[in-house]
Structure formats: C-alpha cells, structure tokens
Amino acid sequence: MSKADNMLSILWLLKTGRRMTAKKLAETLEIHIRTVYRYIDALCASGVPIIADSGHSGGYTLPDHFIEAPLFFDLDEQKALIHAAIFAKEAGYPFGEALDSAVSKLKRYTNQEQLHHIQRNERGFDVINPPPNPAIESVLQELQRAVADGYTLSMAYQKGRDPSPQVRDVDPYGLVYWKNKWYVVGYCHLRCEIRSFRVDRIHHVSRTDALFQPPDDFSARQFFMQNLLPDAERKKLIAVRIKGKPHAIRDLCEHWLFGHALVERSEGEARFQLDEESISGYVPYFLLPYGGAIQVLEPKLLRERMVSVTKALLVHYETYSS
Known part of the structure; x- marks a missing residue:
C-alpha cells in the first residue's frame, strides 16, 4: 500500500478505541516498525491527537472525542458518495477501477455500524442507462x-x-x-x-x-x-402553439428542447418560442411520435412541415413495401 493508505489504515485501527503498540500496527499492516514510527510522527505533525503511553501496557490511542467524530465522512455523506458512484458507473465514468477502489476503501476503513448503513443504502438504489461503450x-x-x-x-x-x-x-x-x-x-x-x-x-x-x-x-x-438551443439574440424566434391531451403536453414540456423554449402552458396547451431553422428542420421529427395526441395550432410553417414530413415517410414505406 502507499504511504497515504498506510497512514489512513493506522487512523482507522486506532479509531476502534483499542490501544495498539507500534509492533502490533506493523504486524497488522505488514510494514516495518520504524515505518510505523515515521507515520505516527507524520500524523501527529498534521494535527491528529495521538496519545502515546509508555510501559508494559502502553501503546497508541486516540482521545474519546476523536474516536466518536467521523474521520472523514458522516453517514449521510457516505450514502451520498455511494449513490454518486452508482450514477457515475452507469454513465460510463472512465475511471471505473479507481472508483471501485475508492468505494471498497470506504467500506473497508469504517466501523461496523457505518458499514451496515452503507449496505442498507446500496440496496434498492438502481440507475438504468443503456450499457456504456x-x-x-x-x-x-x-x-x-x-x-x-x-x-x-x-x-x-x-x-x-x-x-x-x-x-x-x-x-x-x-x-x-x-x-x-x-x-x-x-x-x-x-x-x-x-x-x-x-x-x-x-x-x-x-x-x-x-x-x-x-x-x-x-x-x-x-x-x-x-x-443546442435557439439563440434569441442572433435568431428571430417564432411563437409555436400546441394543444393536446394533458399527458402529451406534460411530456412535451419536459422535453429538453421544448422545456427550454417554453413560454406558458396550461393543462391542454403550451406556447413555445423557437427559431425558423429549427421549425423547418428537426422540430417536426420530435413531434411526430406524439401522433394524434397533439395538434399544432401555429405557426402555419410548422403545420406544413408536419404534413410534408408525414407524406415523405408514407411514400418511403409504400416504396419499401412494394
């Protein structure tokens, strides 16, 4: 293990509340006893209040208030890190091995109560994304x-x-x-x-x-x-009014494009501001899956584009099927 890992391990061992000698620490971590002395000195220099008792029953301990306090993360912070790691892995986070190592270290260097808390919060928390490449x-x-x-x-x-x-x-x-x-x-x-x-x-x-x-x-x-979104400063925006079934309007307003362009809405109607290039280009294809659940009220340009796109799709499949 690295120096940082060994120093962290010494802290966690002392946080169990047991008095541990340098020899015991060295045997547990499989390092030289002189290395233990150096790490103890480094921890003390960084502000960790390690108590050193001499004599036959001596050893290193930590004050009670330091043992009871979270070393790095409290229970809610640990839960948040575990959940964030699940999100990151599902998104294809490129440093997955390091992330797994960090989570394993978090579990390994914790007390039994904290470990049970982490395991309880891992269960039943899932993120479903397409498999990362x-x-x-x-x-x-x-x-x-x-x-x-x-x-x-x-x-x-x-x-x-x-x-x-x-x-x-x-x-x-x-x-x-x-x-x-x-x-x-x-x-x-x-x-x-x-x-x-x-x-x-x-x-x-x-x-x-x-x-x-x-x-x-x-x-x-x-x-x-x-x-991705129309720039109001550079492009002239056109009012787009769409009415439809409540669930369709709700879903449309939650769409990444239409949600950012939303001006006002009611249960069965919404008004957006979009640029002409988008209306003529990809907006009809976003609206096509809603079928008869929505109706474009304005502008005329978008209604005409919906008709032409639908006709072109019909011709394509008629040709394909024949």
Whole structure:
C-alpha cells in the first residue's frame, strides 16, 4: 500500500478505541516498525491527537472525542458518495477501477455500524442507462487528462456521414455527458473555432507537445447548451402553439428542447418560442411520435412541415413495401 493508505489504515485501527503498540500496527499492516514510527510522527505533525503511553501496557490511542467524530465522512455523506458512484458507473465514468477502489476503501476503513448503513443504502438504489461503450474508456481517460493538464491532442474524428476519419488537433476544454453520450468541447485547430465532438466518433487520440490555456470563465456545459438551443439574440424566434391531451403536453414540456423554449402552458396547451431553422428542420421529427395526441395550432410553417414530413415517410414505406 502507499504511504497515504498506510497512514489512513493506522487512523482507522486506532479509531476502534483499542490501544495498539507500534509492533502490533506493523504486524497488522505488514510494514516495518520504524515505518510505523515515521507515520505516527507524520500524523501527529498534521494535527491528529495521538496519545502515546509508555510501559508494559502502553501503546497508541486516540482521545474519546476523536474516536466518536467521523474521520472523514458522516453517514449521510457516505450514502451520498455511494449513490454518486452508482450514477457515475452507469454513465460510463472512465475511471471505473479507481472508483471501485475508492468505494471498497470506504467500506473497508469504517466501523461496523457505518458499514451496515452503507449496505442498507446500496440496496434498492438502481440507475438504468443503456450499457456504456467500453471501447471509448481509454479515449475518455486521455481526454480528461488533457482537459486537466492543458495539453493539445491529435485525434482522428469521423463525422456521421464521412466515409473515413479526419485527423485534427484539438485543445480540449471540457467533457459533457448528454443524453447517454459523451462529448468533448474544445478549440479545433482545423476549423479555427470552438466545437463539440462526440467521443464515440473519435477513433484514437494522441498527446502532442503543445500546451494551451482555456479562455477565462469558459463553460463547456454552457457552450454545449447554447449550440443546442435557439439563440434569441442572433435568431428571430417564432411563437409555436400546441394543444393536446394533458399527458402529451406534460411530456412535451419536459422535453429538453421544448422545456427550454417554453413560454406558458396550461393543462391542454403550451406556447413555445423557437427559431425558423429549427421549425423547418428537426422540430417536426420530435413531434411526430406524439401522433394524434397533439395538434399544432401555429405557426402555419410548422403545420406544413408536419404534413410534408408525414407524406415523405408514407411514400418511403409504400416504396419499401412494394
């Protein structure tokens, strides 16, 4: 174990309330007794009030008030960490082994009461996501290190319709997890602008010698959302009125796009503000699954697009079936 792990182990052993000699600590941790003395000195220097009693029945102990106090996390904090770990693993967190090690350490260095509390709160708490893609784990790890350490990456990236990947240098500013997909936001040297890239479309990445400094107060999350949602300052927004069955209106207002564009709503009707490009492009495809449960009242442009998209879909399947 590392020095930090051994020092933590000594603390947990002493927090059991038992008096332990340096020899006993050394045997338990399988380290040299002189190493125990060094670690005890280091813990005392950091402010831990270890009591050293000499004599035949001597040894190291901790004051009662220190034993009773949580060493690092109280019960609710431990529960929160366990639940957060479950969420992270289901999202495909790229440092899963380190996360498992941390959770195991939390369980190992705790008393029996706290361990039972952790186990009770683990049971019956599940997160269901599509299975994470194990192939992108190493890419995610390299991206995260580059974000933290500020070095430029060379990456082979393949757009959805391109036949082969294109190599480009990117300064990664941040990682974003959105709708079961990982994205990296950064400055693309090929396009000379900040862009977002789907991580599952990155074939490989390699570290370069170049370093970068991200813009002050840059938020990868904010950049990503701004590129998803209509920009009222740059685009003219059009009123979109939709009526329908209460459950359909409720579900529509909870949708990521329509929820951000919502202006007002009632049980059976909602009004949104969307830009013309979105209305002509992908909005009809978001509305199509609702079928007859909703009706577009305005604008006329969206009603016409719903008709044309539906007709095109009908022609496609009539042709396919024949």
